[in-house]
Amino acid sequence: MKLRGLYAITDSQLLAGKFLAYVEAALDGGVTLLQYRDKSNDEARRLREAQTLRELCSRYKTQLIINDDAELAARLGVGVHLGQTDGPLPPARALLGPKAIIGATCHSQIELAEQAAREGASYVAFGRFFNSNTKPGAPAATLQMLADARKRLHLPICAIGGVTLENAEPLVAHGADLLAVVHGLFGADSTQEVTRRARAFSDLLKSSV
């Protein structure tokens, strides 16, 4: 499967009261990967919401990824995204099997991405490229680093951090396959606008293959 397109990431605070309506609106516009990102410790709610998202994703033929939690991903039979402090990749690969999508945060360090590739990552994520309201403290990455990574790596590259329709084009031009977006997608005022944005992000990646 080719990992290229919009990578929508949920945010439980931003989506409070409109979670499923906004996620479905995004899926309607076209989403390659949907990440369930909930930083709370409410395990029961996390399981319930992730199960609901799995049903929704299967209707739209979108792959669901769970942030941080390989055990929950294994329970649901979906993929996982692991940061540098979320546990090592090889046991997650062993747990989820060879076909599961596993992503790795690499900040702005190509060496971390090369290690993740050796350990069986399905894609690597670099960022943050722009100021992010969702994660203000994330270390910064540059377009030059992205271009260098594109030359050295042979697996899909995801760009994250403050990505919007206004600033996304250079990321694609410098080698991003996946655009991971929270606020630039779900910060919209209506479901119609979420769908429009999702379609526009997807078109951006289609037109520059």
Ligand SMILES: Cc1ncc(COP(=O)(O)OP(=O)(O)O)c(N)n1
């Ligand atoms: C696609 C994608 N890229 C990076 C991250 C960040 O992961 P991490 O560094 O573990 O930070 P948290 O998201 O867990 O706060 C991500 N989630 N998704």
Ligand SMILES: Cc1nc(C(=O)O)sc1CCOP(=O)(O)O
């Ligand atoms: C979850 C996350 N990780 C980042 C990183 O740089 O690793 S930036 C980020 C937040 C992305 O949200 P928004 O699109 O609203 O900026």
Ligand SMILES: [Mg+2]
């Ligand atoms: Mg994490």
